[in-house]
Amino acid sequence: MAKNPVPPIIVYGSGRTDAGVHAIGQVAHFDFPFDLPVDAVYKGLNSMLPLDMEITKVEKVSDQFHARYDVSGKKYVYRMYLGQFQNPFKRNYTGHWKFPVDLEKVNHALKDLIGEHDFSSFVASGSTAKSNVRTIYDASAQLDSAANELKIEFYGNGFLYNMVRIMVGVVAEIGSDMRPEDDIPRLFKVKDRDQARRTMPASGLYLKKVFMKVRIQSTQLNYLSGRIVGFILETD
Known part of the structure; x- marks a missing residue:
């Protein structure tokens, strides 16, 4: 141009x-x-x-x-390949999760993210945001058995630096019994990034839609x- x-x-x-x-x-x-x-x-x-x-x-x-x-909200989807080893043909387009995961537990955990919260535990260092308060309107996960992928979708008014990738890591750990099922409310209270632990790879994250x-x-x-x-x- x-x-x-x-x-x-x-x-x-x-x-x-x-x-x-x-x-x-x-x-x-x-x-x-x-x-x-x-x-x-x-x-x-x-x-x-x-x-x-x-x-x-x-x-x-x-x-x-x-x-x-003029943006009023954004929708992101995270694609996670499930299996002991990453599919080499998908390595640039999905994250990877090698542990058994319970879809029902993941969706239950995602409900705790819905609403207006302080996401200080879910933002990476280096963020320039003036406030860590954001609103998640909807969050859900579905299993694509044919592709052997877990797809997690978030719709919110805005997202912090690495926020989606950190949230995905937390709910995946809950779905794999690495965290208590009620751990997300605790993370909101402690406001400690270190306690959220992992950040999932960027390769699995997609900006799906921008709302005006x-x-x-x-x-x-x-x-x-x-x-x-x-x-x-x-x-x-």
Whole structure:
């Protein structure tokens, strides 16, 4: 996009993903000074991207829209391969858990994460957040027997540095009887990152969807100039 632009084009994303984390539903916007057909913008962007990224949709939006500040929530999914050894074909796209895990216990533990809490025990050092209070609207796990994967999904108003990967580690340990079933309320009280222990690998984490405060609507214009939003699929 920035090949000889006048003026330079700055892209604003809904948030950052750590190295190794994937995105199925990333959202970004930029101000576009040229008149080009919608299809030309879409094809032009994709022609310049590496093969591990794809723009899935491009739309024109209001100048008031902001991909970061208009976010009302995000949904993440963590994919965990179950087995004594990691599947080599999935090593870059799943985490790995070699212990027997009880799905019912995992889902019971996930219910304790729902609601507004201080997630100080679930944030890695290096976080720049002013507050560790976040709200989880929903959290659930399902077993994909065909893929031999445990998939854990979180929907919340925001997530701290490594928060999802730490939560997954805690509920997996509960599901494998490495922790008491009621350990999450205790972790909220102690506010001690060390007691949450492990951080699951980035390879299993996916940003699934970004929710906006206002509905993103495309226009019927044949040409686009102004603020553009792109929907991005990427893997790292």
